[in-house]
Amino acid sequence: DAGITQSPRHKVTETGTPVTLRCHQTENHRYMYWYRQDPGHGLRLIHYSYGVKDTDKGEVSDGYSVSRSKTEDFLLTLESATSSQTSVYFCAIKGQTYEQYFGPGTRLTVT
Amino acid sequence: QQPVQSPQAVILREGEDAVINCSSSKALYSVHWYRQKHGEAPVFLMILLKGGEQKGHEKISASFNEKKQQSSLYLTASQLSYSGTYFCGTEPDSWGKLQFGAGTQVVVTP
Numbered sequence: 001d002a003g004i005t006q007s008p009r010h011k012v013t014e015t016g017t018p019v020t021l022r023c024h025q026t027e028n029h030r031y032m033y034w035y036r037q038d039p040g041h042g043l044r045l046i047h048y049s050y051g052v053k054d055t056d057k058g059e060v061s062d063g064y065s066v067s068r069s070k071t072e073d074f075l076l077t078l079e080s081a082t083s084s085q086t087s088v089y090f091c092a093i094k095g096q097t098y099e100q101y102f103g104p105g106t107r108l109t110v111t
Numbered sequence: 112q113q114p115v116q117s118p119q120a121v122i123l124r125e126g127e128d129a130v131i132n133c134s135s136s137k138a139l140y141s142v143h144w145y146r147q148k149h150g151e152a153p154v155f156l157m158i159l160l161k162g163g164e165q166k167g168h169e170k171i172s173a174s175f176n177e178k179k180q181q182s183s184l185y186l187t188a189s190q191l192s193y194s195g196t197y198f199c200g201t202e203p204d205s206w207g208k209l210q211f212g213a214g215t216q217v218v219v220t221p
Contacts (some may be wrong), residue, residue, distance in 0.1 A: 003174065041113075042113065042213045042214050043153065043209075043211040045210070046115075048208060053172050090152060092151070099143065099158050101155060103152060104151075
């Protein structure tokens with residue numbers, strides 16, 4: 001399972017509150033990714049990281065920020081959550097032959 | 112622009128075959144295939160790099176036509192365990208910035 005954990009696994013929050021999701025990996029992978037999954041849209045890339053303190057935007061980055069201060073942790077922050085950010089969030093790492101392995105996901109509901 | 116998958120859904124009986132297609136309008140470096148069961152994370156099946164290679168995983172194989180930017184996933188002699196939603200993911204380079212299709216739901220019945 002590539003040693004990926006996500007926390008929390010479920011969260012309900014109110015509109016306008018900040019939310020931080022954590023992705024933790026134990027195998028020293030350089031590349032990490034945050035995706036969101038919504039019905040009818042498949043998975044969409046939010047942000048990715050190619051090393052400590054090296055991050056870049058994906059296709060749906062508005063309203064999200066990320067940080068990576070250690071190789072093993074990649075944080076996704078919703079500065080002010082909106083109902084449109086209700087989704088399932090998956091973290092992934094890139095393996096040695098370019099494949100990606102996904103964490104178990106975080107189900108976020110913004111009310 | 113996300114790749115286009117077809118069909119949207121397919122129902123099979125055990126032992127039957129199916130083909131899932133993935134088409135992109137962009138030049139591709141690679142095509143990935145994943146399977147996701149309800150309430151779980153996507154699971155990697157295989158990756159095809161540009162060059163038109165074909166790969167296999169048990170009775171699941173795939174091809175990549177680099178010139179047409181198309182990939183196909185072949186489910187052969189389907190098993191109940193093949194049920195799930197299949198996603199293709201495409202990328203124009205090796206950075207891993209995947210764009211996923213909307214998915215193909217596969218139901219295998221006894």
